[in-house]
Each structure stands twice: as structure tokens, then as C-alpha cells.
Amino acid sequence: MEESTMVLRTEDLVKKYGKRTVVSHVSIDVKQGEIVGLLGPNGAGKTTSFYMTVG
DSSP states (O other): OOOOOEEEEEEEEEEEETTEEEEEEEEEEEETTOOOOOOOOTTSSHHHHHHHHHO
């Protein structure tokens, strides 16, 4: 079996607005060829995590 190449890795992302933590210790590993979606309710930090990852 061929070994997959890691193309994206985040470790322990944390984002705070003042004293409010909106993203808490999010880690994501994506290998070549994988498709990943972030699922969760409104206000869960999906978009914030995405923007922190892509800059």
C-alpha cells in the first residue's frame, strides 16, 4: 500500500476574542487526496478555524 503525503496539519489552534475562547485546541491532519468538511452548529468556530488555517 502506498503511503499518503500529509499536505495540511494544524495543531492546537486557539482563538480568543477578549476573554471569550471561540476556538479551543483544534487539530486537523489532511493527507493528499482527502476531502475534509467541518461540521457543527452556528457559532462553533468552523469559519474561524478555516481562516486561521489558510491565513
